[in-house]
Amino acid sequence: MRARRLAARWLIPVEGPPIEHGALLIESDGRVQAVGPDSTVPRPSDVVAEDFGDAVILPGLINTHTHLELTGFEGRIRAREFPAWIRQLRELKTTRAPAEYVEAARRGLAACYAGGVTTIADTGDSGAALQVLAEAGGSGVAYLEVFGPHPAQAAESLAGLRERVKCLRGWSGNRVGIGVSPHAPYTVSGPLFRAVAAWSRAESLPLAVHMAESPAETEFLANGSGPFAEAWEARGIPLPRPSGLSPVGWLAEHGVLTELTLCIHAVQLGRADIDRLADSGAAVAHCPRSNQAHRHGAAPLAALLQAGIRVGIGTDSEVSVGRLDLLAEARAARRLAGLTADALIEICTLGGARALGLASATGSLRIGKWGDCVVIAVKKAAERRSPAELVLASSPADVLLTCLGGRDVYRAL
Ligand SMILES: [Zn+2]
Secondary structure, eight states: OOOEEEEEEEEOOSSSOOEEEEEEEEOTTSBEEEEEETTTSOOOTTSEEEEOSSEEEEEOEEEEEEOGGGTTOTTOOOOOSHHHHHHHHHHHHTTSOHHHHHHHHHHHHHHHHHTTEEEEEEEESSSHHHHHHHHTTOEEEEEEEEOBOSGGGHHHHHHHHHHHHHHHGGGOBTTEEEEEEEOOTTTBOHHHHHHHHHHHHHTTOOEEEEESOOHHHHHHHHHSOSHHHHHHHHTTOOOOOOOOOOHHHHHHHTTOOSTTEEEEEOOSOOHHHHHHHHHHTOEEEEOHHHHHHTTOOOOOHHHHHHTTOOEEEOOOOHHHHSSOOHHHHHHHHHHHHOOOHHHHHHIIIIIHHHHTTOTTTSSSOOTTSBOOEEEEEOOGGGTTSOHHHHHHTOOGGGEEEEEETTEEEEEOO
16 A cells, blocks of 8 residues: 545544544554644655545544344335244344455445444444455454354353354454354343353453344343243243343353453443442443334433443444444434534544454554544535534545555545
């Protein structure tokens, strides 16, 4: 890659205030070499320079939760109630061959880049996202899903997961990490949670879990009743004993919550749960539009942030939310938590990097970090608004350029 220099009317470094007439110099090794006011950033004569005019340069967005392999399934599930929705998704997934999953993940990754996203945390069971991220020289974490509601399946499911991780590990490296994802408390038995958590801890593998998502999940774990209990009974699966615990309490009992854990959704939380999450060091992937679409309720985003929990924003899959749009998620998060535009841009960038343990490498435009950035066109008429407000008001169609480590991964025609 050749060194390059980008300039625009505004630059939001995230660490530090927005810079009017800002510029960014990215070295040939893909790292940020200089960032600041245009007049102070060097202009080496042999470096390609681009000025985007009325636009904002900001760090590449970080999507802390999606399912790239489900790309193309938008609008394919009719069920409204969540347990039935989950069942239909499981059936839908059996209709695709492995190569089709890879193709779907490839299209999903291209759509992420076109929307200004540079780092992706993906969960899936096909391994397609890991392969696609690696082939594209991408950035992110691919969590391999494991399912297994019957307690008698636990040893076999863990063995299968270990084998898949062993086979797919070759795709990880550079900027792509591999992790594991025991899917959710209503698809994974207590013994399997305990076994996967212990093994992933021993291997220092990151773990992601869909948790505290629906009221039905809370009822299932606390009382052993409700629609998930009925679904298990219908399949002849023995129910877990009513624990009287919340999802956070139940997962903590099974050793699942550590600094390497990413809690996806985290909607059904009481005060004690938030404190417990904060003490565990686990991070949260907040998916406001998915939570809304499934009518799960509103996550206590402001309280999570106040408790010092690392929170990033996730879109979830296009089956839940349609077209992936991280800034639409940020606008939904704003309605929930009343955050400032600057705080929202931070959650979508540095916050996501922190949640994934990648903040030393990406998430802000700082010397030495990767040159991951997005350039977004803004309308002249809106000049009196802050650059963060201009970015929040934009859509994927306004993205002019997405750079990953200084390399173009998307450029508008
Ligand atoms: Zn999900």
